[in-house]
Every structure is written in C-alpha cells, then in structure tokens.
Amino acid sequence: MKSIKRLSLFGSGIIALICLVFAIAHATRDHEALTLDQSQRENIGGDYISIPQGVVHYEFSANGTGPVIVLVHGFSVPSYVWEPTFNTLKANGFRVLRFDLFGRGFSDRPDLEYVMDDYVAQLHALLQALKIEKTVQLVGLSMGGAVVTHFTNRYPEKVERLSLIAPLIRTPDRPELLPLMVPVLGDWLADVLMVPTLRKGVSKAVYDPSTFPDWERRLNPQTQYAGYTHAILNTARQLRGQDFSAQYFTMLDLQKPVQLIWGENDQTLPYSDHTVITDYASKPGQRAKIDFRPIPKSGHLPHWEHPELVGRALIEFLRPEE
Structure with a gap:
C-alpha cells in the first residue's frame, strides 16, 4: 500500500x-517581445480609435455614396485579408469599413474571454465611435460570419443585409487540438505549435497557394505583439464544440437578404456545411431567400483566390436598389 x-x-x-x-x-x-502601444502604432501607421474595450485598428473609406459595408474577418488573419474586396467595393462607390478584431492585427489585446459577445460588443462600439448611425450591410468571413450573424440577431434594426463567406457554423471536431484545452500545457503548445502552424498555413487556407505567396510575411507582424497567442488560444478554447446553427436560423427568420459564398475545396470549414443554411431556407413556410454562390477551385478564401468573381457577386448583392 x-x-x-x-x-x-x-x-x-x-x-x-x-x-x-x-x-x-x-x-x-x-516571439511576442513587443508591446502594442502608441509609439508602435505611430511606426505602423493606419487609423485607430478608442472604444470602451480598447483601441481598434481600422480603415474606413467614407467617400462613396453607397451604403456602408462592414467587413469582418475570421479567426486568425486580420483585416488585410479583405484587401481585394475592400478595393473592389470602394472602386464601385460603396463606403467600406474593415477593422481588426481584438487580439488580432494591430488592435488591442484586452483581457477578454474572446467569446462571440466580445466581438459583437466591439463591432457595436466601433460603429458608435465612428458615428455610423444608418443601417449597414455586413460581410463576414469564416468566424466573422458567426460574428455578423450574432450581431444581426442582437441588433436587427442596424443591419440591412448580410453576405457570409465560408461562415463558421459548427466547429470541426479535431482531436489533435484537444491538448490545447489543457491549462499550462495548452499555452505552451499554442506558442510552439499552433501559432507557427498558422504562419505556415497558406496551403490549408487556399486551393492554390500561389495566389497568396506572401502569406507568412503578412501574418508575422501581428504575432510579435504581446497577447496575440493568448487571444488566439482563448478563442480556440471558446469555440471548441460550438454549434451556431440556431443563431443562423434565428437570423434567417428575420427575413433579411442573405448571400452565401463558399469555396468548393475548403479545407478549413467543410463546403458541405452550406446545407445547414440552404436547407433551412428551403423548408416549407420559410420565406428566407439565399443567394448561394459556390466557387469552384477555391479554398477557404474565395474572395482572395477569385477576387473578380466574388467581387462581382458581392456588388450584385450589396448594391442598393435603384
């Protein structure tokens, strides 16, 4: 004994x-040796605004006459992922806002739980700070699709229509990520495995890696600032096992115009998940209409791999009726 x-x-x-x-x-x-403060941001450049939760890095092209389009990025790649879309919409007369979610890019890394409510609160506060009072049109990519859906359910009066690009509906079951859920061990693994994997992740993000040749160079800068790994890990922990189907159903019940764009070769979120939305919209008695645009030979970032095709689809959907 x-x-x-x-x-x-x-x-x-x-x-x-x-x-x-x-x-x-x-x-x-x-590897997170830098602190994201005022002096760093002066060197980085760009526009910043303070909201109650922290400082937000954003870009707002407000010179157009069309409605305000708000672009919300996904889990790990910040607002530069919208570059082709931002430029296309801007050139076509839309007013366009893109920004970095907290914990990503050059926005603050506040001490948050990094749950959907935090991102919804950030978007709401940002619109208030920028004095955008009229209804907006939302475009959400991946996790950003879940963010704009939650936002619409919380503030339906503020949203005119939504475009969802490969939206996160159900978190894929990936057993290899289980160790990340373990305190201390998960933090270490996030440092030595998860973030380095994200840096090398272009082959999982796109169908043709040559369409995003500077993936690592573009992603690296944000990882140098303290708090990035913490934010990414906390988000991964909060998203594990989540199924947001009910949120999408609630949003569809609002009967707002909805567009769904998805790469047929998506390795990050399965293309087959589009049926969660399209099947619900096609139920008897359901009046929600989906503008569904499957994109062939495309991975998780169809707007980047096929900017003209997706840009044209977005303009057709987002342009106000004459």
Whole structure:
C-alpha cells in the first residue's frame, strides 16, 4: 500500500515538474517581445480609435455614396485579408469599413474571454465611435460570419443585409487540438505549435497557394505583439464544440437578404456545411431567400483566390436598389 502511495506521489511530482517546465518555457518566450502601444502604432501607421474595450485598428473609406459595408474577418488573419474586396467595393462607390478584431492585427489585446459577445460588443462600439448611425450591410468571413450573424440577431434594426463567406457554423471536431484545452500545457503548445502552424498555413487556407505567396510575411507582424497567442488560444478554447446553427436560423427568420459564398475545396470549414443554411431556407413556410454562390477551385478564401468573381457577386448583392 505504501509503495502504491509513493508511486502516486512520484507521478504527481513528475506531472507538477512537467507543468513547471511548460510554465517557465511559456513565460520566457520572446516571439511576442513587443508591446502594442502608441509609439508602435505611430511606426505602423493606419487609423485607430478608442472604444470602451480598447483601441481598434481600422480603415474606413467614407467617400462613396453607397451604403456602408462592414467587413469582418475570421479567426486568425486580420483585416488585410479583405484587401481585394475592400478595393473592389470602394472602386464601385460603396463606403467600406474593415477593422481588426481584438487580439488580432494591430488592435488591442484586452483581457477578454474572446467569446462571440466580445466581438459583437466591439463591432457595436466601433460603429458608435465612428458615428455610423444608418443601417449597414455586413460581410463576414469564416468566424466573422458567426460574428455578423450574432450581431444581426442582437441588433436587427442596424443591419440591412448580410453576405457570409465560408461562415463558421459548427466547429470541426479535431482531436489533435484537444491538448490545447489543457491549462499550462495548452499555452505552451499554442506558442510552439499552433501559432507557427498558422504562419505556415497558406496551403490549408487556399486551393492554390500561389495566389497568396506572401502569406507568412503578412501574418508575422501581428504575432510579435504581446497577447496575440493568448487571444488566439482563448478563442480556440471558446469555440471548441460550438454549434451556431440556431443563431443562423434565428437570423434567417428575420427575413433579411442573405448571400452565401463558399469555396468548393475548403479545407478549413467543410463546403458541405452550406446545407445547414440552404436547407433551412428551403423548408416549407420559410420565406428566407439565399443567394448561394459556390466557387469552384477555391479554398477557404474565395474572395482572395477569385477576387473578380466574388467581387462581382458581392456588388450584385450589396448594391442598393435603384
């Protein structure tokens, strides 16, 4: 009996030692050596605005005469992912807003839970701070699709229509991510595996990697600022096992115009998930109409891989009726 107790204590000691090693390794990492403050932002350039939760990096082209289009990015790649879409919509007379979600890009990394409510609150506060009072049209990519859907359900009076590009509906079940859920160990793994994988992740994001040749160069800068890994990891933990189908159904019941764009070769979120939305919209008695645009030879970023095709689809859907 004593020997069993000694083995148990020994095992507990080993686990504690391993956890201590992970904690020290995590605490002494140097890849987030910079603090995102005013002096850093002056060197980075761009526009910033303070809202109650922190400072937001944004770009707003307000010179057009069309409605305001708000572009909301996804899990890890910040607002530069909208570059071709932003430029196309701007050139076609729309007023266009893109911004970095908290924890990403050059927005603050506040101490949040990084749940949907946090992103909804950020978007709402940003519109207030920029004095955008009329209804907006929302375009959400991946996790951003879930954000704009939650936002529409919370503030239906503020939204005219939505375009969803490969939206997060159900978090894919990926057993290899389970260790990230473990305190301390998960933090260390996020440092040494998750973020480096995101840096090299172009092949999972697009059908043809040559369409995004500077993926790593563009993604790297935001990872140098303290708080990025924490935000990404917290988001991953909060999203695990989530199914937002009910939120999409609620949004469809509002009977606002909805567009759905999805790359047929998406490796990040399965193309087949589009049926969650299209099947619900086609139910007897359901008056929601979906402008569904499947994009062949495209991965998770169809707007980047096929900017002319997707840009044309967005303009057709978002342009106000004469």
